[in-house]
Amino acid sequence: MSDKISTTDINRVVWQACDTFRGVIDPSQYKDYILVMLFLKYVSDTYTERYEAHLKNYDGNIERAERAMASERFMVPEHSHFADLYDKRNEPNIGELIDIALKDLEEANREKLTSSDGAGIFRNISFNSSNLGEKKDKNARLKNLLTDFNKLNLRPSALEGQDVLGDTYEYLISNFASDAGKKAGEFYTPKEVSILLARLTKSKSGARIYDPTCGSASLLIKAGKQVDSGDFSLYGQEANGSTWALAVMNMFLHGFDNASIRWGDTLRTPKHTEGDHLMKFDTVVANPPFSLDKWGQENAETDKYNRFSRGVPPKSKGDWAFILHMIESAYEDTGKIGVVVPHGVLFRGGAEGRIRRRVIEDNLLDAVIGLPANLFFGTGIPAAVLIFNKGKGDLTETLFIDASEEYDSGKNQNVLSTAHLDHIVDSYVRFRESKITTGVVEDKYSYVATREELEENEYNLNIPRYVDTFEEDAEVDITQVQTEIQQLEEGLKGIQAKMQEYLKELNL
Numbered sequence: 001m002s003d004k005i006s007t008t009d010i011n012r013v014v015w016q017a018c019d020t021f022r023g024v025i026d027p028s029q030y031k032d033y034i035l036v037m038l039f040l041k042y043v044s045d046t047y048t049e050r051y052e053a054h055l056k057n058y059d060g061n062i063e064r065a066e067r068a069m070a071s072e073r074f075m076v077p078e079h080s081h082f083a084d085l086y087d088k089r090n091e092p093n094i095g096e097l098i099d100i101a102l103k104d105l106e107e108a109n110r111e112k113l114t115s116s117d118g119a120g121i122f123r124n125i126s127f128n129s130s131n132l133g134e135k136k137d138k139n140a141r142l143k144n145l146l147t148d149f150n151k152l153n154l155r156p157s158a159l160e161g162q163d164v165l166g167d168t169y170e171y172l173i174s175n176f177a178s179d180a181g182k183k184a185g186e187f188y189t190p191k192e193v194s195i196l197l198a199r200l201t202k203s204k205s206g207a208r209i210y211d212p213t214c215g216s217a218s219l220l221i222k223a224g225k226q227v228d229s230g231d232f233s234l235y236g237q238e239a240n241g242s243t244w245a246l247a248v249m250n251m252f253l254h255g256f257d258n259a260s261i262r263w264g265d266t267l268r269t270p271k272h273t274e275g276d277h278l279m280k281f282d283t284v285v286a287n288p289p290f291s292l293d294k295w296g297q298e299n300a301e302t303d304k305y306n307r308f309s310r311g312v313p314p315k316s317k318g319d320w321a322f323i324l325h326m327i328e329s330a331y332e333d334t335g336k337i338g339v340v341v342p343h344g345v346l347f348r349g350g351a352e353g354r355i356r357r358r359v360i361e362d363n364l365l366d367a368v369i370g371l372p373a374n375l376f377f378g379t380g381i382p383a384a385v386l387i388f389n390k391g392k393g394d395l396t397e398t399l400f401i402d403a404s405e406e407y408d409s410g411k412n413q414n415v416l417s418t419a420h421l422d423h424i425v426d427s428y429v430r431f432r433e434s435k436i437t438t439g440v441v442e443d444k445y446s447y448v449a450t451r452e453e454l455e456e457n458e459y460n461l462n463i464p465r466y467v468d469t470f471e472e473d474a475e476v477d478i479t480q481v482q483t484e485i486q487q488l489e490e491g492l493k494g495i496q497a498k499m500q501e502y503l504k505e506l507n508l
Helices: 007-020 027-057 062-069 082-087 094-108 135-150 164-186 191-200 218-225 241-253 297-302 319-329 350-361 418-432 451-456 478-505
Strands: 207-211 232-238 260-263 283-286 336-342 365-370 383-389 398-402 439-442 446-449
Touching: 007 027, 007 135, 007 164, 027 062, 027 082, 027 094, 027 135, 027 164, 027 241, 082 094, 082 135, 094 135, 164 218, 164 241, 191 218, 191 336, 191 383, 191 418, 207 218, 218 232, 218 241, 218 283, 232 241, 241 260, 283 319, 319 336, 319 350, 319 383, 365 418, 398 418, 418 439
Parallel strands: 207 232, 207 283, 232 260, 283 336, 365 398
Antiparallel strands: 336 383, 365 383, 398 446, 439 446
16 A cells, blocks of 8 residues: 555645635635645755755765755745744744745745746735734634644655646645635636647647636646647746736646746736747637726737737727737647637627638638536636637638537536537547538537638627527427316316315314
């Protein structure tokens, strides 16, 4: 029997540690305290294990061991080490000590733990905040937190596999999303939706993969894991500072140390550029904020990256702004794009209708996939997935899938099972391999439309225009219904007569 620590073991301890904050602050806030502490414990334990290995290798020569540590993944100042903070858990200023430890850990690892403009990943969190209660209560909570995490041995040699920490991080983010409700959409895409997008845009070995609204980076990581080899590179940008920090930590806990995760507003200031141009990627995936208001339309006409040459989306709905950015960020002739959108993107008129027409005329749209309602945290509305392909070649058709009725009912959210995902992906793969012809492919589920059909429908992509899911009501046999009513009425008369007999016997 293995003595290694599994994801389940860690999950149990860490989820218990969350009790420290439950009822005190909102889950969308306390997730940062828990995840930062998990990261600090992992970095500290890893540092200790590597130091001990070097010390042993150099026969106890401390100077040589410390010199060797300079080339390790992270430098951990003594007072920034988890063990040092645990030893000081009873100090009256423990919150301040943790904040200092994190600031100096950032400083010691500036290249890894700070953004290009110098902001560190811990800048938006304070363990000394009054949000954690009055001083006495706050100190008690922080002591409990340190005590809970001290139970964990997160040395790499103690873990069951290299994905254990990353899996725990994903588990926590998923659970926090469930607790946080509406706010969760800002930092988490449901696992099954991420897997679906990753599978539909499956990247080849050597791919550059990009998510312009990466949240905590779970979608980006899943897209990377679809590559059959370990040869790929990950790039992301996130506008929310706290969520950007989660994404950076998530990458390190999954072992993707070379991922480039940038902080900033992608539409106003894209950070992944090469010279005067946007950086190009093999695969671009995203779950952008739905119908974002004030997305930056005022600057679109003069956009130096020429992202809005097909049209400028309305000021109050940024959906197509994100899509156009994604299309422009994909390699010409080969790039694949997968994006989650609200259904309005498929049929709204005006500027959006004109953009939709241009995108279809440029032969970029591969597939439109309708998803079930209530999959996403914070909204019950159904969403759709659009797949764009800059390498469609001679294939000018578009696949429509209505997967809205295929799901498992969950406690809070509906869920896509592996079978549901397989059904969607298999249908798309067969389409891409030209194994299905135009017209109805699968009754009430999928349809392949020609460019002419899209034009006839004035480039409206509303799925029911193509996938007919109408169910005729069964014919009603009026004569039979009348007979059944008559039989029921006669039965009721008999029951009433019996009731009268019983009442007489009881002298009522």
